[in-house]
Amino acid sequence: MTPDAVPAQLGADAESGASTLITLIRPPRRWPGLDLGELWRYRAICLVLARRNLMVRYRQTLVGAAWALLQPVSLMLVFTVFFGALARVPSEGIPYPVFFLSGLVVWQMVSKILNEGSTSVVANATLVGRVYFPRAYFPISVAIASLADLLFGLVALAAVLIFYGIAPTSLLLIPPLLAIAWLAALGVSLSLSAINTTYRDVTQLLPFLAQLWMFISPVIYPSTLVPEPIRWLYFLNPVALSIEGFRHAVAGTPAPDAAAWLVSTLSTAFLLIVGYLVFRHREPTFADVV
Amino acid sequence: MTQTSIAHAVSVRALGKRYHVGTSGGALYDRLGGALGRRSAAETDAQTMWAIRDVSFEVPQGHVLAVLGRNGSGKSTLMKILAKVTAPTEGEAMTRGRVGAMLQVGTGFHPELTGRDNILLSGMILGMGRHEIESVQDQIIEFAEIGRYLDAPVKHYSSGMYLRLAFSVSAHLAADILLIDEVLAVGDAGFQRKCQARIRELVGMGKTVLFVSHSAAAVRSLCDSAVVLDQGTIRFTGDTEDALRFYETEIVSS
Numbered sequence: 001m002t003p004d005a006v007p008a009q010l011g012a013d014a015e016s017g018a019s020t021l022i023t024l025i026r027p028p029r030r031w032p033g034l035d036l037g038e039l040w041r042y043r044a045i046c047l048v049l050a051r052r053n054l055m056v057r058y059r060q061t062l063v064g065a066a067w068a069l070l071q072p073v074s075l076m077l078v079f080t081v082f083f084g085a086l087a088r089v090p091s092e093g094i095p096y097p098v099f100f101l102s103g104l105v106v107w108q109m110v111s112k113i114l115n116e117g118s119t120s121v122v123a124n125a126t127l128v129g130r131v132y133f134p135r136a137y138f139p140i141s142v143a144i145a146s147l148a149d150l151l152f153g154l155v156a157l158a159a160v161l162i163f164y165g166i167a168p169t170s171l172l173l174i175p176p177l178l179a180i181a182w183l184a185a186l187g188v189s190l191s192l193s194a195i196n197t198t199y200r201d202v203t204q205l206l207p208f209l210a211q212l213w214m215f216i217s218p219v220i221y222p223s224t225l226v227p228e229p230i231r232w233l234y235f236l237n238p239v240a241l242s243i244e245g246f247r248h249a250v251a252g253t254p255a256p257d258a259a260a261w262l263v264s265t266l267s268t269a270f271l272l273i274v275g276y277l278v279f280r281h282r283e284p285t286f287a288d289v290v
Numbered sequence: 291m292t293q294t295s296i297a298h299a300v301s302v303r304a305l306g307k308r309y310h311v312g313t314s315g316g317a318l319y320d321r322l323g324g325a326l327g328r329r330s331a332a333e334t335d336a337q338t339m340w341a342i343r344d345v346s347f348e349v350p351q352g353h354v355l356a357v358l359g360r361n362g363s364g365k366s367t368l369m370k371i372l373a374k375v376t377a378p379t380e381g382e383a384m385t386r387g388r389v390g391a392m393l394q395v396g397t398g399f400h401p402e403l404t405g406r407d408n409i410l411l412s413g414m415i416l417g418m419g420r421h422e423i424e425s426v427q428d429q430i431i432e433f434a435e436i437g438r439y440l441d442a443p444v445k446h447y448s449s450g451m452y453l454r455l456a457f458s459v460s461a462h463l464a465a466d467i468l469l470i471d472e473v474l475a476v477g478d479a480g481f482q483r484k485c486q487a488r489i490r491e492l493v494g495m496g497k498t499v500l501f502v503s504h505s506a507a508a509v510r511s512l513c514d515s516a517v518v519l520d521q522g523t524i525r526f527t528g529d530t531e532d533a534l535r536f537y538e539t540e541i542v543s544s
Binding site for chain 2 (some may be wrong): 002020021022024025026027028041042043044045048049052053055124126127129130131133205280284285287288
């Protein structure tokens with residue numbers, strides 16, 4: 001394999017056969033390597049797929065992309081009434097709408113990556129069965145498209161923050177915190193999308209799984225409800241750190257401690273690496289089972 | 291096959307592909323049952339099937355090879371392996387140059403994307419850059435005769451338009467090796483002639499073509515040589531006329 005030969009050959013005819021790209025096709029090893037070079041080589045495809053994901057979603061809808069704003073805001077109103085006003089869930093000294101919306105913005109990104117990413121390989125069966133490029137681009141492009149929803153969510157949150165006159169405490173922390181939830185969700189959706197090709201049980205399990213994941217994340221309640229001695233366990237879920245940290249960064253709630261950072265970061269790395277390995281392991285069979 | 295000094299664009303050695311019949315999409319407990327050893331070896335054997343086995347051939351650069359065979363003889367599996375869509379179980383294949391695939395009528399289009407975006411996607415799959423793709427876009431559109439439908443999602447295309455665009459994309463992007471599987475059978479006679487003329491043009495430019503077709507006329511007019519597949523193995527390799535005769539007498543009428 002001479003992957004480097006590809007860009008050099010642009011536009012060239014095959015007459016100079018010796019210098020062209022040579023591809024060796026062999027039975028896959030049981031655990032193929034990461035082959036990140038291949039991933040990088042085809043990177044342009046990812047953006048085309050991500051753009052398609054966004055275009056398709058709001059086509060044939062009345063209000064179009066406004067859904068990305070309407071959804072979090074209406075959820076915020078409902079949850080504020082039931083959890084904030086009626087159930088009086090503690091909100092770390094900030095107004096419940098701010099508390100909830102700051103968690104929801106992160107959660108909606110995770111939820112989109114989980115739901116759409118995990119079904120993405122099966123949903124693209126026509127492409128999988130006809131052409132070759134790294135299949136990891138299906139879940140990855142969903143994750144990239146989720147950043148657009150995140151942006152809309154951040155706009156809604158900014159409006160609510162301004163309404164309550166709350167100033168962010170640390171904008172610099174936001175990108176790494178969001179990256180942790182993003183990468184963890186991508187890791188999970190890589191494994192699930194691969195398993196889903198053979199066992200469609202995953203599609204059936206997804207709504208349940210998404211709900212469960214939301215309940216073990218501090219979206220509607222603060223992590224301080226979890227007893228102190230076992231709280232580090234709670235942060236095995238990287239989304240927990242992401243939300244707690246994000247809430248701290250935008251609204252000044254107590255910051256997650258070093259142990260939480262450590263546990264969540266390790267857990268994210270684990271989810272991502274295992275997710276990609278599982279994906280690579282099953283990738284050669286995709287065309288045969290979707 | 292004789293050894294020549296010409297570089298082979300495609301060479302296939304002892305290639306085999308085994309499918310699991312029925313169990314591939316099966317429920318988890320089937321698999322668990324197998325893992326726990328409740329299934330005998332004989333049973334497992336019955337559930338696998340070799341789509342192709344021990345297939346070897348070479349295609350010199352600039353040649354058109356016909357792949358003949360009945361439905362289910364393994365032609366499409368062979369093409370899919372060469373396109374890297376599916377992985378072989380044993381043996382190996384080597385391709386020299388960029389491989390463009392038109393596998394069955396579906397091709398590699400995404401139904402929700404417009405014609406224009408699908409051209410872009412197909413080019414990127416081949417490893418072409420955006421500018422390189424845009425430089426051939428007009429030729430593609432003109433050949434495909436899709437005109438104002440260019441910016442409509444391809445799911446709204448008629449099957450004829452779909453096919454014309456699919457062929458046009460494969461025939462103008464920078465593939466060095468073209469895999470064409472049955473796709474021409476769907477178009478009308480005029481378009482088929484146009485496609486054949488374009489294939490000849492490409493071969494003149496040094497491209498290599500693997501051509502699967504049931505049309506003896508198309509094979510006769512386009513191909514330099516042929517292989518005949520039957521039940522997953524190669525029964526004949528050689529001259530196109532001889533191959534067609536062999537296929538008619540030994541395979542179809544037997």
